[in-house]
Every structure is written in C-alpha cells, then in structure tokens.
Amino acid sequence: MKSSGKIYGLIGRTLGHSWSLPIHHALGCPSYRLMELEPDALPAFLAREDIGGLNVTMPYKKAVLPYCDRVDAYAAAIGSANTLVRGADGKLGAWNTDAIGFRDMACLAGIPFRGQKVLILGSGGASLSVQMEVRRQNPREIVVISRTGENRYDNLERHADADIIVNATPVGMYPGNGAAPLDLTRFPSLRGVLDLIYNPRRTALILQAEALGIPCSDGLPMLVSQAAAAESLFFGTDISEESQFHVLSCLRHDRTNIVLIGMPGCGKNAVGEALALLTGREAVDLDARIARRAGKSVPEIFAEDGEAAFRELEREEAANAGKETGKIIITGGGVVKDAKNYASLKQNGRIYHLLRDLSALPTDGRPLSQRTPPAQLWAEREPLYRRFRDVAIDNNGRALDTAERIRDDFSAHAAD
Ligand code: NAP
Numbered sequence: 001m002k003s004s005g006k007i008y009g010l011i012g013r014t015l016g017h018s019w020s021l022p023i024h025h026a027l028g029c030p031s032y033r034l035m036e037l038e039p040d041a042l043p044a045f046l047a048r049e050d051i052g053g054l055n056v057t058m059p060y061k062k063a064v065l066p067y068c069d070r071v072d073a074y075a076a077a078i079g080s081a082n083t084l085v086r087g088a089d090g091k092l093g094a095w096n097t098d099a100i101g102f103r104d105m106a107c108l109a110g111i112p113f114r115g116q117k118v119l120i121l122g123s124g125g126a127s128l129s130v131q132m133e134v135r136r137q138n139p140r141e142i143v144v145i146s147r148t149g150e151n152r153y154d155n156l157e158r159h160a161d162a163d164i165i166v167n168a169t170p171v172g173m174y175p176g177n178g179a180a181p182l183d184l185t186r187f188p189s190l191r192g193v194l195d196l197i198y199n200p201r202r203t204a205l206i207l208q209a210e211a212l213g214i215p216c217s218d219g220l221p222m223l224v225s226q227a228a229a230a231e232s233l234f235f236g237t238d239i240s241e242e243s244q245f246h247v248l249s250c251l252r253h254d255r256t257n258i259v260l261i262g263m264p265g266c267g268k269n270a271v272g273e274a275l276a277l278l279t280g281r282e283a284v285d286l287d288a289r290i291a292r293r294a295g296k297s298v299p300e301i302f303a304e305d306g307e308a309a310f311r312e313l314e315r316e317e318a319a320n321a322g323k324e325t326g327k328i329i330i331t332g333g334g335v336v337k338d339a340k341n342y343a344s345l346k347q348n349g350r351i352y353h354l355l356r357d358l359s360a361l362p363t364d365g366r367p368l369s370q371r372t373p374p375a376q377l378w379a380e381r382e383p384l385y386r387r388f389r390d391v392a393i394d395n396n397g398r399a400l401d402t403a404e405r406i407r408d409d410f411s412a413h414a415a416d
Contacts, residue, residue, distance in 0.1 A: 006052030006086075008234060009033040011045065013059055017174070019198070019251070020055060023227045026247040027239055029053075043067060046084075046092065053234030054084040055227070061096075061125055068094040078128040083230040095233055098129035101226030102196070104244075106133075109217035111164060111192035113137040119162045121145045121181050122169035126196055130168050145182075156186060164192040165205075172203035177323050177347060180204035190214050198223050200323065200347040201256065207343055224248045252415035255325040258406065259345045261388055262354035263378060264333035265361035267395045267402070271354060272330040274403035283328040286335065289317045298332070311338060318344040333377075336384035345388070350414055352406050353389035356396055 008031050010020045015034040024032035037045055042060060046067040056064050061080035065071055068084065069091035075081040081094035106113070113134045120130050123146045134142055143159055145151050151159070171181040177200050184190060184205070193209040196219040202210070209216035224247050228239040258275060260268040269285065276283040287298050290313045294301050301310045315338055321329050322344035329349065335341050345351060358374040391409055395402045 004052065006050050007035075007048065007054070008052045009035050010055040010057060011035050011037050011042075011060060012057035013037065013039070015057070017199070018057070019223065020227065022251065022254075023224055023247060024055075024231065026250060027228055027231050027243065029231060029234065039063070049086070049090065051084065051086040051092065053086075053230065055230055056082050056084060065094060068092045070094065072096070074099065074132070078125070078132060080125045080128070082226065083233050085233050095230075096129065097226040097229035097233070098126060098222070099133045100229045101222035101224075102130050102194075103133050104225035105217055105219065105222035106192075106194055108221045109192065109194065109215055111194060111215055111217070113139045113164065115140050116163040116191075117141045117143070117159070117161060118164045118166065119143050119145055119159055119187075120166045120168055121171075122167070123149075124168065127168040130166050130196070134166070153182060156182060160187055161189055162187045163189055164194070165190065167193075167195040167197065167203070167205055170197070172200075172205060173197045174199040174323060178204055178319070178343065180208065184208050184212060184214065192216065195219060196222060199255075199325070201252070202347045204343065207346065220251060221248055224251070249415040253411065255348065256410075256414045257322070257325065257327045257329050257345075257349035258410055259329045259331065259349040259351040260354060261331050261336060261345075261351060261385060262333065262395070263356065263358075263361055263374070263381065263385075266333075266354045266356040267399055268330045268354055270399035271395060271402045271406070272328050274399045275328050275406060278400075278403055278407050279328070281326060281328050283330060284321050284324070285330045286314065286317050286321060287330075287332045289321070290314060290332075293317070314338070315340055315344075321345075322347055322349065324348070333381075336381060336388050342388050350410060351388055351390045352409075353385045353392045354395040354402065355392055356394075360396065 008029050010018060015036050018034055021034055061082060064081055070093040072095040075094050075096040078096060081096050083095040083097050085093050087093055114137050116139050118134050118139050120127055123144050143151050167181055169181055172179045193214055193216040195203050195205050197203050198219040201218050206216050206218055224244050228244045232238055260272055262268055272283045291297050294313060314335060318335060318341045325348050358378055361374050393402055393406055
C-alpha cells in the first residue's frame with residue numbers, strides 16, 4: 001500500500017532545513033519526499049488526484065484549507081493544517097497533528113499542566129496548538145506572552161509565579177543559536193520548560209533550565225510524534241510508541257556531535273581521526289579552522305597577536321562548529337577557559353574529556369605548554385574540564401581503543 005504510486009511528502013516554500021525526510025523514512029514511508037512549491041503552484045498541486053498523504057509547512061498551513069473538501073474540527077479551530085490525505089472517495093481531508101505531538105513531548109518530559117500556571121511564548125500557529133493542548137489539561141492559568149498586546153516581555157514581572165514556560169517562538173533556533181526569549185531566573189517557582197525548537201538540541205533556554213535543574217525538553221519528541229500521527233492518517237495504521245522512541249533515539253544519535261576536550265598533547269587528534277574512521281563522521285579540528293581563517297599557524301597567532309586574539313577566534317569557531325550536527329569536534333586544550341564555549345559545544349554535543357598522564361604529554365608546537373609546566377596547567381584547568389565534560393575517558397593506550405570506547409558510550413548514551 002505504501003508504494004502505490006501515490007505522492008507522499010512535505011510541501012513548503014523552502015525545505016532545506018527540514019528533518020522530515022529521515023523521520024518519515026524511518027517511520028515506514030520510503031517514498032516520502034520534500035517538495036518545494038511557489039505559491040502560484042499550490043492550487044494545481046493540491047488538485048492532483050495522485051496525492052496520497054502530505055505534510056504542510058510554512059507558509060502554506062493556512063493557505064491549503066480552502067482547497068480541502070473536509071477539515072478536521074481541531075484544524076478548523078486553529079485555522080491551520082499540517083497533514084492532508086486524499087481519501088478513497090477522492091476527497092482531500094485536512095488535519096493538524098501538532099497538538100498530539102506537543103502532548104507527547106510534555107508527557108515524555110514528565111511535565112503535566114493540570115493546576116499549573118503556564119506561560120506560552122509567541123502567538124503564531126504553533127502557539128495555538130500548544131494553547132489547545134494545555135487548556136485540555138485544566139491548567140490554573142494560561143498566559144500568552146507576545147511582543148505586542150497585554151502580556152509582553154517588558155512586563156514579565158506580573159507572571160513571576162509561572163510554573164511552566166513553553167517557547168513557541170523561533171528565538172534561539174538555528175542559525176540564530178544562542179539567543180533566549182527570556183531569563184528563567186525571574187521565575188522562582190518554575191518546574192518545567194518546554195522548547196518547541198529541535199535545532200539546536202539545547203537552545204540557550206534549555207541550557208539554562210538544565211543548569212537550574214528544571215525538568216525540560218527540546219522539540220524533537222514533538223516533531224517525531226506529530227509525524228507519526230500524520231503517518232497514521234496517511235495509511236490508517238497506528239505507529240507504536242516503541243517505534244517512535246526508536247526513531248527519536250536514532251535521530252538524536254545521528255545529529256549529536258562527539259566533542260573531544262583535554263590537555264594539549266592528550267591525543268585528541270589521533271582519537272578524533274580514529275573515531276572518524278570508525279563512525280564515518282567528519283572530524284572538525286577547531287585549531288585547523290582557526291589557522292586557516294587567520295592565514296597562519298596557532299603558534300604564529302600566539303607569538304604575533306597574543307593569546308587574547310587567539311581565544312577570540314577560538315570562541316567564534318567553537319560557536320560555528322557547535323551549530324553543526326553529526327560531527328566529531330576536536331578542540332584545543334584551552335577551549336575550556338571561556339565559559340561561553342560550553343554553550344557552543346554542549347548545545348548539540350556529548351563532551352568527552354581525554355585523560356593522559358601528565359608525564360606523557362608532548363609540548364612541541366604548543367605555545368602554552370612550553371611556557372607553563374604541565375602540572376600547573378592541569379591544576380588550573382582540571383576544574384574547567386570537569387565542568388565541561390559529560391564523560392572522562394582514559395587515553396594512555398592506543399587511540400583506536402579509546403575511540404572504540406567513545407563510540408560504544410556514544411551509541412548507548414547519545415539519546416539521553
Ligand atoms: P512563527 O509563526 O514564525 O512564530 C511564532 C511566534 O513567535 C510569532 O507569532 C511571534 O509571536 C513570535 N516571534 C517571532 N519572531 C520573534 C522574535 N524575534 N522575538 C520574539 N518573538 C518572536 O512560527 P510557528 O510556526 O508558530 O513556530 C514557532 C516555533 O515552533 C518555531 O521555532 C518552529 O520551528 C517550532 N515548531 C516546532 C514544532 C515541532 O514539532 N517541534 C512544530 C511546530 C513549530 P508574537 O508576535 O506574539 O510575539
């Protein structure tokens with residue numbers, strides 16, 4: 001039935017950013033494809049009789065409704081559809097599965113809304129789906145925060161008693177990584193933060209929630225769940241929770257970066273190259289990127305421009321590399337000296353600290369190691385490495401053995 005020659009896929013204007021293809025392929029629709037349409041092509045496309053099932057994204061979620069013969073009550077209530085199916089009778093039906101996706105995301109994060117005061121940031125299409133689901137769960141109060149209107153970002157003090165915050169704005173989304181819509185420390189009773197954004201995996205908002213110990217989730221569980229609900233509408237078959245969880249775990253694994261940190265000379269490059277061979281991932285060497293950009297070697301940058309100039313370049317390259325997904329990122333020994341680099345590397349990464357005996361660390365070509373005895377450098381940096389790392393890995397043996405242990409740990413924990 002799934003290879004019946006009908007069209008399955010996602011329509012939108014620009015789809016280069018979409019993650020839908022691997023999700024729907026993994027959920028069992030191999031013919032699913034991405035179809036970019038200009039607005040004037042939409043009516044003719046929606047008239048096609050060979051439409052099987054479509055997902056709809058920006059800017060057509062509202063625009064498709066007049067071309068549909070049937071609109072589900074929920075899609076009609078929020079005025080937008082993300083799923084279209086041509087039935088056996090030839091009629092085109094419209095649904096919106098975002099609220100189902102949001103319900104599952106909140107449930108997986110263990111964040112119920114009953115009796116809670118919920119702030120929902122943003123008043124766009126996604127916000128309407130969130131409002132529907134939160135309201136269904138009988139909250140104490142729902143407040144929509146908007147850049148305009150009664151409740152805004154400049155009078156948030158009215159809502160310092162919020163229990164849960166949901167970000168339904170694009171603030172912090174790739175490529176605008178690092179931006180946050182608000183500061184969570186202004187809400188002392190907060191017990192849950194849900195961010196609909198899934199790229200990066202940890203927005204600045206989610207990183208702050210994690211740092212404050214507040215339960216939180218990114219938007220990837222919602223993306224997978226709303227896709228599974230759409231597939232059920234396409235083919236009339238339910239997709240099990242286990243299948244959805246498997247797809248979610250695979251995506252997390254494939255998109256998460258493996259980040260290597262550690263003292264100068266601890267073997268990050270050799271382990272990174274071995275990991276690239278083992279996993280087929282691209283290894284990104286931050287120092288090499290810095291040298292390429294500066295047009296001179298790292299020792300030359302230190303000698304001619306000073307450490308501060310090097311750290312500035314390092315901060316920018318860490319920010320650029322940290323936005324990427326599915327890579328191995330090899331850092332310089334001092335990357336931990338700047339706390340901002342933690343957010344850059346952690347947003348999409350699992351961070352491995354390579355440990356090698358100080359007596360085995362070479363110092364050639366390493367400006368700081370030549371000036372400062374390894375024991376002193378270690379005393380300064382050990383707490384910083386500890387702050388950055390998810391896992392410490394001994395690297396006194398062969399690089400390939402270390403790489404295998406990292407690969408195995410990563411396979412087991414990348415989805416955590
Ligand atoms: P949207 O319509 O473009 O924006 C939503 C709202 O965000 C806007 O109506 C606006 O509300 C607010 N906003 C926009 N730019 C802002 C800015 N610079 N600063 C502060 N607020 C801003 O997007 P959407 O379709 O509703 O999606 C919102 C987010 O949810 C996006 O990041 C999207 O990727 C994500 N999403 C995720 C899933 C998922 O499955 N995980 C599903 C749907 C959407 P005000 O004018 O009221 O301020």
